Amino acid sequence: MQMNQLWNDLRYGLRMLLKTPGASGTVLLALSLGIGLSALTFSLIDGAVLPTLPVEAGDRIMRISRSERVPMTVEDYAAWSARQRSFEEIGAAETATVTLAIEGSGSEPVSSASITPSVLSLLSVEPSLGRPFSEQDARPGAPAVVLVSHNVWQDRLGSDPSVLGRTVRVDGRPAEVIGVMPDGFGFPWDQGVWMPLDLDPLRGAAVDLTRSLETNSAVGRLREGVSPQVAAQELTALTQQLDVETHGAAGPESIVNVRRYTDLFSESGQSATLAGLMLGIAFLVLLVACANVTNVLLARAIERQREITVRLALGASRRRIIAQLLAEISLLAAIGAVGGVGLTLIGTRFVDAAVPPGMPYWIEFRVDLPVLGFVAIVAVLTALMAGLLPAIQASRSNVHELLKDSARGSSSFRAGRVMRRLVGVEIALSFVLLVLAGLFIRSAMNFRATDFAFAPEEVYTANIGLPQSTYDEEDLVRFTDELRETLSALPQVADAVLATAVPGVGGSAMVPVEVEGAPVLDEADATRTRSIAVTPGFFELFRTSLVTGRDFDARDGPGALRVAIVNEAFATSHFPEGALDRRIRYVGEEGEEEDWLTVVGVTPDLLAGGVEGEFPEAIYLPLAQNPQSGLLIIARPRADFASLPGPVRESVAALDSDVALFNILPHDEVISLANSSYTWMSLLFLVSGATALFLAAIGLYGVMAFWVVQRTREIGVRMALGGQKGDIVRLVLRQGMAQTSIGLIAGVVLALPTVQLIRFALFGVGPYDPIVFGSILGVLLGAAWLGCWLPARRATRMDPLEALVAE
Structure with a gap:
């Protein structure tokens, strides 16, 4: 009815x-x-904004990290792995960009991750072809093996069903393909290649317990019925105990954060x-x-x-x-x-x-x-x-x-x-x-409409990654010097420099700094400042004249007096009476003494971040004294952009064919992408x-x-x-x-x-x-x-x- x-x-x-x-x-x-x-x-x-990881029980996959001011070390990870009870399993991953060379397909950059064997297990993900990493794969001296993504298998390896056992070169080193991951999988971000990571302290000298993890976090699967808050309390108590055993005291930096792995915004609240x-x-x-x-x-x-x-x-x-x-x-x-x-x-x-x-x-x-x-x-x-x-x-x-x-x-x-x-x-x-x-x-x-002091559309950037496994500090300095000379000599290039960050995008490291005459006891008391390593000519390329002092030049080599240039915001805050010849230094780990840096110049404030960054304090360092493996090539072409990528790639390949070069774009496009x-x-x-x-x-x-x-x-x-x-x-x-x-x-x-x-x-x-x-x-x-x-x-x-x- x-x-x-x-x-x-x-x-x-x-x-x-x-x-x-x-x-x-x-x-x-x-x-x-x-x-x-x-x-x-x-x-x-x-x-x-609020997604869950697309794996089994993705809502229980958590990101584990220490305070933003204190990096997470291998020692932290080892202690958590051995003593925690809130997680069914935890693992760690370190990301990088590597050059993947495949016979018959050439060399191309690809996002990679080194992961502990436990990562795939806690994610409940198995390769669609082949096998996952085993504990033996992560042991020192074990044959090099890799897992590749479905996209890499499809685009670079021709969807070859007999790919297992095939040898590829990762950053110049041969490795055997042991598996292909499922379509759509890219943990922890959007990776195309995975290598095994060894963080087991029982292997002795092979593992540096004081080394900071590159991602500054671990990953874990919560046990059913355990909340992130309870897990954070347990890990905080373990970390406080570890800090007392190791450093004699525990403080606010001992707090451990546990949050959904996909929460990209919680750090900023x-x-x-x-x-x-x-x-x-x-x-x-x-x-x-x-x-x-x-x-x-x-x-x-x-x-x-x-x-x-x-x-x-x-x-x-x-x-x-x-x-x-x-x-x-x-x-x-x-x-x-x-x-x-x-x-x-x-x-x-x-x-x-x-x-x-x-x-x-x-x-x-x-x-x-x-x-x-x-x-x-x-x-x-x-x-x-x-x-x-x-x-x-x-x-x-x-x-x-x-x-x-x-x-x-x-x-x-x-x-x-x-x-x-x-x-x-x-x-x-x-x-x-x-x-x-x-x-x-x-x-x-x-x-x-921000006054960058230069036209972003007239400057072009490209990311470059030098294999850390084959480049020590001396090799890094030699390569960057030779690359800058080679690029500057190209007829298509009016000027070229290298740096770790560029204006308007962000990406520069935030480091604790001590000013001479104002000692700090530890990192928690230090000023956090943006740190950018650059080659000579950086400010000139961006059409920026120093307010006072001099630019970096050939005098600022590896064995010379360590120097720095600060921006006006830093100088005004810390050196109101004048910054030249004043000294600053990074605050190192407990017991480590960092070298003093003498200020030789003051530069106008450049927009360091995107729309949220404005003009924070910044320190610029000569790249020759602070070699880095991840760099940006910054070039100003003489004519149009179309004439630039080919010669730049050839110049890099002539120095080392295993070096990854990617994202060659006009700087205004880079700014737009960074603030999308x-x-x-x-x-x-x-x-x-x-x-x-x-x-x-x-x-x-x-x-x-x-x-x-x-x-x-x-x-x-x-x-x-x-x-x-x-x-x-x-x-x-x-x-x-x-x-x-x-x-x-x-x-x-x-x-x-x-x-x-x-x-x-x-x-x-x-x-x-x-x-x-x-x-x-x-x-x-x-x-x-x-x-x-x-x-x-x-x-x-x-x-x-x-x-x-x-x-």
């Missing part, structure tokens, strides 16, 4: 929707946009903020859509008052009327959900195609069961939020009173008042969203704000059109008595703009605290930027004026006699 009744309600609802295609289409458009944007946002959060902000944006748009839908349904309820009155007079109950009206909005919500899923599919495909290279392998945007479940929940909530008020309003009909015209007018007046308030809500929420979008866009504009997440957030805000503006404009137009219809008799009388068209236009505009003003005032009040949530992400603009607030006020006032003027113009074309007769 109930199913038949529901079916009859749905059929009747469909007929009623088809009788008013304009109103139904408006509702479907609003619902599709609101639900679609909400689902897309949920997909982005599920795929990038922004994971929950980012997820909440994105969901908040989608919810605001959904509220705007619901307000829009509610207004349309209220208008329809007024039009159907006589129909509902007759049904009540014939014995229908209020519950029956509400149920039937809710069936109609549920039908609309279901169709809108389908449209929303379609928009989400389009959006996720667009986002997936536009994801920049170098992202973690587990980030994937798709419409899966969680997203569809989210859509279903949102559709139900939307139907209730948007449909309940009109349904209750329509069912409150007084059978006797509603048969009179006066009662109809009174009911219309009450509904119109509700509709105007809902439009005010739409305008207020639209203002908040557009202000957030405006602040992000202005930040992006400020970043692009910021660009995506700006786009999300912009799309959300534009959608809300569109819905609010439609809503205001609909309400004013409804108001004009309800005031038809009044307008007809005014015109019959000699009223001018301008008076009618002013009447409509005054009504609509008054409601708009109330909505804008509410929007400003809401925006003032909301903008504080994105303060951390703004660049060169304050949260209360008057240009942004003023511009958005202007945009919304313009859209509101248009939404009011169109119905006003329609009212002026009304024939007074026809208006009076119609009423």
